[in-house]
Amino acid sequence: MKIKMLAGKTIEINVDLVKERAKCNFNIREVTHILDGGEKNTIQRKKIEDISLNDGQSRDVIPEEYLSPKERYENAVKKSCIYARIIKTELMNMTGLETLGFNSPVFRRIADAYFKEVTPLLAHFGMFVPTIMGQCTPEQLAHWLPRALNFEIVGTYVQTELGHGTFIRGLETTATYDPQTEEFVLHSPTLSSYKWWAGGLGKTVNYCVVVAQLYTKGVCHGVHTFIVQIRDEETHMPLPGIRVGDIGPKMGYNTGDNGFLVFNHHRIPRENMMMKNAQVLKDGTYVKVARHEKLTYGTMVYVRVMLVNEMAFNLAKAVTIAVRYSAVRRQSQPKPNQPEPQVLDYLTQQHKLFICIATAHALQFTSDWLYKTFTSVLADIRDDKIDTLPELHALSSCLKAICTSDCAAFIEICRFACGGHGYMASSNLSMIYSYVSATRTYEGDYTVLLLQTARFLVKAWEQVEKRRPVTSTISYLSHAFDKLKKPWDGSNEGIIRAFQRVAAGKISACINCIRYHQKSGKDFEDAWQLTTIQLVAAAEAHCRAVIYDTYYNETIRLTASSSPNVKSVMEQLCTLYLLYWSLERTGDLLRFTSLSEKDIFDLQQRYEKMLAVIRPNAVGLVDAFDIRDEILNSTLGAYDGRVYERLMEEALKSPLNAEPVNSSFHKHLKPFMQGKL
Numbered sequence: 001m002k003i004k005m006l007a008g009k010t011i012e013i014n015v016d017l018v019k020e021r022a023k024c025n026f027n028i029r030e031v032t033h034i035l036d037g038g039e040k041n042t043i044q045r046k047k048i049e050d051i052s053l054n055d056g057q058s059r060d061v062i063p064e065e066y067l068s069p070k071e072r073y074e075n076a077v078k079k080s081c082i083y084a085r086i087i088k089t090e091l092m093n094m095t096g097l098e099t100l101g102f103n104s105p106v107f108r109r110i111a112d113a114y115f116k117e118v119t120p121l122l123a124h125f126g127m128f129v130p131t132i133m134g135q136c137t138p139e140q141l142a143h144w145l146p147r148a149l150n151f152e153i154v155g156t157y158v159q160t161e162l163g164h165g166t167f168i169r170g171l172e173t174t175a176t177y178d179p180q181t182e183e184f185v186l187h188s189p190t191l192s193s194y195k196w197w198a199g200g201l202g203k204t205v206n207y208c209v210v211v212a213q214l215y216t217k218g219v220c221h222g223v224h225t226f227i228v229q230i231r232d233e234e235t236h237m238p239l240p241g242i243r244v245g246d247i248g249p250k251m252g253y254n255t256g257d258n259g260f261l262v263f264n265h266h267r268i269p270r271e272n273m274m275m276k277n278a279q280v281l282k283d284g285t286y287v288k289v290a291r292h293e294k295l296t297y298g299t300m301v302y303v304r305v306m307l308v309n310e311m312a313f314n315l316a317k318a319v320t321i322a323v324r325y326s327a328v329r330r331q332s333q334p335k336p337n338q339p340e341p342q343v344l345d346y347l348t349q350q351h352k353l354f355i356c357i358a359t360a361h362a363l364q365f366t367s368d369w370l371y372k373t374f375t376s377v378l379a380d381i382r383d384d385k386i387d388t389l390p391e392l393h394a395l396s397s398c399l400k401a402i403c404t405s406d407c408a409a410f411i412e413i414c415r416f417a418c419g420g421h422g423y424m425a426s427s428n429l430s431m432i433y434s435y436v437s438a439t440r441t442y443e444g445d446y447t448v449l450l451l452q453t454a455r456f457l458v459k460a461w462e463q464v465e466k467r468r469p470v471t472s473t474i475s476y477l478s479h480a481f482d483k484l485k486k487p488w489d490g491s492n493e494g495i496i497r498a499f500q501r502v503a504a505g506k507i508s509a510c511i512n513c514i515r516y517h518q519k520s521g522k523d524f525e526d527a528w529q530l531t532t533i534q535l536v537a538a539a540e541a542h543c544r545a546v547i548y549d550t551y552y553n554e555t556i557r558l559t560a561s562s563s564p565n566v567k568s569v570m571e572q573l574c575t576l577y578l579l580y581w582s583l584e585r586t587g588d589l590l591r592f593t594s595l596s597e598k599d600i601f602d603l604q605q606r607y608e609k610m611l612a613v614i615r616p617n618a619v620g621l622v623d624a625f626d627i628r629d630e631i632l633n634s635t636l637g638a639y640d641g642r643v644y645e646r647l648m649e650e651a652l653k654s655p656l657n658a659e660p661v662n663s664s665f666h667k668h669l670k671p672f673m674q675g676k677l
């Protein structure tokens with residue numbers, strides 16, 4: 001251990017980590033600023049973290065794992081109120097809602113210091129407020145938004161039912177307009193129509209956005225959104241006509257009280273239909289306002305966009321833990337009479353971890369770019385231009401699918417990289433994993449969303465065939481008709497072009513397959529179904545090509561005025577990412593490009609050399625994510641590297657250690673061992 005001063009405090013730091021930090025050849029702060037989107041953002045983030053975390057209110061004395069499910073939930077509610085009060089009274093005023101935003105990644109980061117799993121208010125922040133913002137008329141907005149932002153009401157987003165999650169048009173809950181009383185009657189006609197899953201619904205919220213089939217004048221107009229009060233604002237008792245409760249234990253999100261909701265002819269005022277995109281007049285006349293019927297799905301698009309950022313952050317957390325631990329951990333003796341190396345020195349360990357650092361950068365830059373695309377499409381929609389929406393839907397769908405899936409896979413690799421200690425709850429890797437693995441399913445299942453992107457790609461291909469112009473993210477398709485395979489070019493640009501060729505080749509193969517089935521008598525829907533395995537693969541290839549291109553171009557743009565070593569380490573990571581995926585996808589490259597066996601050998605050599613080049617900067621790179629210990633919440637990943645000390649300290653907190661002999665010994669084990677049971 002070495003004593004060091006950090007932020008005015010004296011702390012002991014593991015000597016290997018001290019050496020690692022001394023080896024780092026680039027300015028860590030500069031990289032942090034790039035990842036935060038500028039120095040101003042870093043300063044603001046740190047100020048917010050100090051305000052929210054320095055008084056220690058976020059910390060639990062007893063680890064959550066030792067509490068009962070009920071106690072864990074109650075503890076999460078208590079902390080949610082502290083957390084929400086700080087956001088409401090100290091942070092919003094300080095920064096201004098318009099500059100920071102309610103769902104700012106900064107608030108999101110702080111939340112992890114408060115909640116090991118999730119806050120029961122997650123869906124209030126993440127879905128209820130955004131739906132009010134996106135689906136209300138100005139009058140409705142003026143009524144509901146201040147109440148929700150002030151936490152006078154807390155809400156969630158209630159869409160999924162026992163019988164349907166993916167197929168929204170198949171939802172069964174009805175909202176039938178009664179012109180006599182100017183009310184909607186909400187009803188759950190079948191068991192499969194019971195609402196299921198919404199976060200915070202079980203015990204926490206008193207309002208929700210409900211998605212239901214709208215009936216007026218005897219006609220069904222499809223799914224629409226309604227603001228529904230479900231609990232009394234004073235007593236919190238469920239209102240008449242409402243049955244509501246918690247759905248029980250899950251793989252994760254256990255402090256999130258996901259709930260069920262059953263309506264028995266429950267009445268709400270006509271004004272509670274969210275009327276930005278469609279209206280029901282007092283006499284029951286239905287009026288369509290929006291030019292695109294899928295604008296009702298806007299909250300889902302928003303959350304899919306936000307989830308890409310969420311993935312970048314979660315992977316940054318996991319790889320910070322795994323790299324710091326790998327620098328501290330020593331194991332085996334590859335050479336006789338030599339000291340045991342740090343496990344980070346093993347090439348295979350570098351192969352597991354450096355791609356995770358690069359992926360966290362790739363996802364961060366892609367997420368920032370996607371968010372900009374999202375806000376620009378939102379501006380178009382405000383100007384009544386809806387032609388950019390399909391591309392946003394296609395992009396947000398595939399990026400949500402691939403980023404959540406890759407992130408979950410890489411977090412699990414981070415756990416493998418930490419050996420047995422990675423399996424300890426106190427490493428926090430299992431909690432991060434269970435949180436992230438759900439994101440592959442919620443807000444649109446992986447396969448289903450890739451098939452949405454595939455619809456867009458197939459249509460785009462037909463446009464390209466007709467030599468019509470297509471939008472920027474698919475402009476590469478125009479080159480797909482070049483007959484000659486270009487010689488393999490292993491530069492970064494060459495690799496990106498090669499993967500665009502792979503994507504185009506896969507889309508083309510899907511088109512051929514669909515047409516083949518149609519020619520043999522199948523209708524389009526059947527031909528589509530028979531092609532779905534390939535369609536999913538094509539959408540994945542397209543998505544990866546978008547990520548490669550964005551990561552590469554954003555790295556160049558964002559480091560244009562950086563110091564030489566920062567520029568170079570960021571470029572090294574980007575190159576590593578491209579080489580990694582080239583080696584992972586040699587089959588595709590052999591099929592669609594002129595890659596040879598010799599080229600694969602060269603790629604492998606370059607990849608391994610790049611691991612060695614990045615190695616001295618590995619700890620510096622994870623330090624640059626600048627994630628505070630309170631947020632990492634990990635015995636293995638703390639800044640000081642006191643891994644074994646922390647593991648022991650946490651073990652001693654186990655209630656089983658409070659007494660030398662557990663009563664079960666006398667009650668069960670001893671009689672059994674003595675043959676008396």
Ligand SMILES: CCCCCCCCCC/C=C\CCCCCCCC(=O)SCCNC(=O)CCNC(=O)[C@H](O)C(C)(C)COP(=O)(O)OP(=O)(O)OC[C@H]1O[C@@H](n2cnc3c(N)ncnc32)[C@H](O)[C@@H]1OP(=O)(O)O
Pocket residue numbers: 102103104107108111119121122123125126127157159160165166167168169199294295297298300301303306307310389390393442443444445448452455456
């Ligand atoms: C800790 C607190 C701190 C505060 C910080 C908060 C941080 C926030 C960050 C976010 C993090 C966490 C978020 C909160 C947690 C969320 C929990 C999970 C919540 C949920 O899961 S809610 C439920 C979500 N459900 C789904 O996603 C269902 C998925 N299904 C669908 O989206 C659709 O049904 C469908 C699969 C797309 C099919 O729909 P449909 O059958 O109606 O449509 P078609 O297939 O026939 O297509 C017709 C046509 O429409 C196009 N289209 C479909 N969807 C859209 C769309 N959304 N936008 C635009 N266009 C769309 C489709 O492509 C077709 O076009 P085409 O005909 O081909 O031209």
Ligand SMILES: Cc1cc2nc3c(=O)[nH]c(=O)nc-3n(C[C@H](O)[C@H](O)[C@H](O)COP(=O)(O)OP(=O)(O)OC[C@H]3O[C@@H](n4cnc5c(N)ncnc54)[C@H](O)[C@@H]3O)c2cc1C
Pocket residue numbers: 123156157158159160163164165166167196197198199253258438441442443444445446447448451
């Ligand atoms: C932790 C968590 C929190 C959630 N929070 C909320 C919430 O706050 N509010 C809310 O409304 N919902 C919420 N959900 C529900 C979530 O949105 C759905 O579970 C999700 O959209 C998947 O739908 P599903 O469960 O119907 O899966 P299904 O659609 O039944 O999927 C089952 C399988 O069928 C496949 N499949 C389905 N349709 C097709 C198709 N057309 N083609 C090919 N394969 C298909 C899928 O790929 C999957 O493999 C939450 C879920 C979880 C896990």
